[in-house]
Amino acid sequence: MPFPEPKEIRNARASVSRTAFEGASFFGLCAKIPALLAQIWRMAWRIDRRDVVVLFGCQLASGFAAAVVLAATAQAMVPLLGAGPVADRVGEAVPALVVVAVAAGVGRVAYGLASWAVARLKPRLLTAADLEMVEALMAVELVAFNQPRFSDEQDAAETGVVRCDRMLYDAQAFMAALIRLVAAFGVLTVLHPLMLPVLVLAVVPSGTGAVMEARIEHRTHYANAAGRNVKGMMRWHVTTSVLAPEVRGNRMRWYLAFWYRTLSDRLDARSVGAAGRQLRVNLVSAAGGGVCLTGAWGVLLWLTLTGRVSLAVSATAVVAVRTALANLTNVVHYCTSLFHSTLFLGDWKRFVDDARGLEARRGELQAPPAPGTIRADRVSYAYPGRPRPAVDEVTLTLRQGEVVAVVGENGSGKSTLVQLLTGLTVADKGSVTWDGVDLAGADPDTVWARTGLVPQNFAHWPLSVRENVTLGQPHTLDDGPVWRALEQVGMREAVEELPEGLDTLLARELWGGVDLSGGQWQRIACARALYRRPSVLVLDEPTSEMDARGEHQIFTELKKTAAERVTVVVTHRLDNTRIADRIVVLERGRIIEQGTFETLVRAGGLFQELYRLSQDR
Numbered sequence: 350m351p352f353p354e355p356k357e358i359r360n361a362r363a364s365v366s367r368t369a370f371e372g373a374s375f376f377g378l379c380a381k382i383p384a385l386l387a388q389i390w391r392m393a394w395r396i397d398r399r400d401v402v403v404l405f406g407c408q409l410a411s412g413f414a415a416a417v418v419l420a421a422t423a424q425a426m427v428p429l430l431g432a433g434p435v436a437d438r439v440g441e442a443v444p445a446l447v448v449v450a451v452a453a454g455v456g457r458v459a460y461g462l463a464s465w466a467v468a469r470l471k472p473r474l475l476t477a478a479d480l481e482m483v484e485a486l487m488a489v490e491l492v493a494f495n496q497p498r499f500s501d502e503q504d505a506a507e508t509g510v511v512r513c514d515r516m517l518y519d520a521q522a523f524m525a526a527l528i529r530l531v532a533a534f535g536v537l538t539v540l541h542p543l544m545l546p547v548l549v550l551a552v553v554p555s556g557t558g559a560v561m562e563a564r565i566e567h568r569t570h571y572a573n574a575a576g577r578n579v580k581g582m583m584r585w586h587v588t589t590s591v592l593a594p595e596v597r598g599n600r601m602r603w604y605l606a607f608w609y610r611t612l613s614d615r616l617d618a619r620s621v622g623a624a625g626r627q628l629r630v631n632l633v634s635a636a637g638g639g640v641c642l643t644g645a646w647g648v649l650l651w652l653t654l655t656g657r658v659s660l661a662v663s664a665t666a667v668v669a670v671r672t673a674l675a676n677l678t679n680v681v682h683y684c685t686s687l688f689h690s691t692l693f694l695g696d697w698k699r700f701v702d703d704a705r706g707l708e709a710r711r712g713e714l715q716a717p718p719a720p721g722t723i724r725a726d727r728v729s730y731a732y733p734g735r736p737r738p739a740v741d742e743v744t745l746t747l748r749q750g751e752v753v754a755v756v757g758e759n760g761s762g763k764s765t766l767v768q769l770l771t772g773l774t775v776a777d778k779g780s781v782t783w784d785g786v787d788l789a790g791a792d793p794d795t796v797w798a799r800t801g802l803v804p805q806n807f808a809h810w811p812l813s814v815r816e817n818v819t820l821g822q823p824h825t826l827d828d829g830p831v832w833r834a835l836e837q838v839g840m841r842e843a844v845e846e847l848p849e850g851l852d853t854l855l856a857r858e859l860w861g862g863v864d865l866s867g868g869q870w871q872r873i874a875c876a877r878a879l880y881r882r883p884s885v886l887v888l889d890e891p892t893s894e895m896d897a898r899g900e901h902q903i904f905t906e907l908k909k910t911a912a913e914r915v916t917v918v919v920t921h922r923l924d925n926t927r928i929a930d931r932i933v934v935l936e937r938g939r940i941i942e943q944g945t946f947e948t949l950v951r952a953g954g955l956f957q958e959l960y961r962l963s964q965d966r
């Protein structure tokens with residue numbers, strides 16, 4: 350049976366860049382260039398003023414040198430093409446030829462120095478853009494990730510970061526070509542005023558063609574954006590060692606290969622189609638440019654034949670026209686590329702600004718360092734685009750020293766509730782208070798400084814064992830507390846056996862790395878939370894992959910250290926809830942039962958039913 354075709358993937362919205370480019374004409378682009386250049390210079394200026402000054406100065410020098418080369422060439426042509434013995438004519442031209450050689454040398458050195466400044470600025474510009482984005486993303490409210498537009502905008506902004514690499518080079522190449530073009534125009538105008546309009550006419554078709562080609566490229570880029578992103582994600586899934594057993598054990602390889610090839614073919618088909626359209630545009634503009642250029646040569650010939658310009662001037666004009674044309678092609682090419690890059694940069698800027706606006710900034714209130722009471726008062730929360738609240742009018746009080754278990758079926762709202770209790774998410778309705786301090790108005794950093802969280806999806810940080818335990822803490826050189834936390838979760842022996850103990854890198858893909866089992870990783874995540882000695886400890890399915898001994902050890906430890914904190918455990922293993930002082934049962938976002946294990950297991954409600962099912966084997 351043939352495989353079913355993968356779904357066509359599209360972006361949730363068209364990017365602002367795309368619309369901006371679609372609407373731009375050649376002259377529209379030109380008008381925007383000064384502002385775009387100013388934006389790039391401003392960014393570069395913040396990074397290294399000296400390099401920007403070198404870059405700018407060298408560009409001016411190389412442009413000036415180009416003008417001198419052309420003007421001196423014209424001077425040398427006069428004797429060279431004049432009358433008299435060859436030796437005399439050459440001798441007369443020597444000073445001008447020396448000027449040509451020196452100016453060409455100065456131009457080359459200036460160009461080299463400008464490239465050096467670009468090479469120094471480029472990586473730092475990229476890092477600055479990247480850091481801004483990473484820092485902004487790490488600070489946004491969790492709810493931002495649930496907005497459908499957010500990930501599209503993030504993709505466009507990522508492209509902006511990558512394009513920073515090219516943008517500076519484009520700006521430099523554009524400026525260099527522009528300066529040379531202006532120099533060539535200047536020399537031509539001096540030679541004969543009629544030369545300038547003729548040359549402008551000759552270059553309009555190629556300029557228009559280049560913009561049209563760039564627009565096709567841009568359109569293809571966006572048409573392929575969503576598919577390219579998904580393909581990139583899929584590439585990781587199908588090639589990573591983490592998922593290799595699943596891919597093989599379920600014989601997924603053939604379908605995944607088909608999927609990957611189909612998606613790649615679709616992307617390629619768009620690019621191939623675009624290449625054909627670009628060729629047509631290219632040929633038409635080349636033909637138009639050829640006709641105009643022939644006209645320009647014709648005018649030059651007419652000026653020469655009618656004696657309006659000398660043969661020497663005419664020869665210089667040929668050199669100047671060729672210089673102008675070559676640089677004009679570069680001007681148009683780099684201008685469109687620059688425009689393209691700065692549009693992506695605009696996406697990046699907008700995203701970073703928006704993300705900063707979405708930063709978790711709620712108020713100046715300080716959360717109590719060790720809350721005696723956490724209270725949820727008629728708290729509701731609905732995820733964007735979901736009609737039913739995930740947590741619905743929940744009222745609950747947790748006290749210091751208490752271990753509370755939260756149970757319920759999949760999707761009943763357990764994880765969402767613990768996120769609300771720890772201020773990771775702010776309630777739509779109702780309030781969560783820590784000793785009366787409303788988390789909606791509290792500085793979230795002061796809240797999270799007191800919490801220890803083992804979420805359902807925790808990271809396998811590709812760092813050393815020590816860093817995996819201490820992550821997020823102020824640095825301490827003392828390994829005692831690290832070993833203590835590892836002991837609490839029964840990992841001391843396992844870590845001692847690792848090749849480099851606490852220094853062992855936990856990442857099998859990297860050189861010298863060692864991977865852990867699923868249960869061991871869970872123990873490390875628990876050790877990380879316990880190491881923090883939090884006053885609010887939240888564990889969301891902390892032992893789902895652990896063996897009986899590990900699970901027993903964790904729950905014993907929780908009970909032993911419960912007095913110093915508020916402890917909340919989300920679990921599906923209902924036997925574990927025996928250690929809890931209180932069990933809260935959720936259904937469709939509401940609390941339907943509360944009590945001790947002994948009460949609930951006989952209460953005839955959902956807990957009793959779920960417990961019976963868990964024992965019915």
Ligand SMILES: Nc1ncnc2c1ncn2[C@@H]1O[C@H](COP(=O)(O)OP(=O)(O)OP(=O)(O)O)[C@@H](O)[C@H]1O
Pocket residue numbers: 495732733735739757758759760761762763764765766805
């Ligand atoms: N990021 C999200 N965006 C949209 N809806 C979500 C999101 N996360 C959870 N939900 C929905 O909210 C509801 C509650 O989810 P939650 O993760 O809190 O349930 P849970 O009780 O922890 O489930 P489980 O036992 O499977 O972990 C579910 O209907 C779920 O589909």
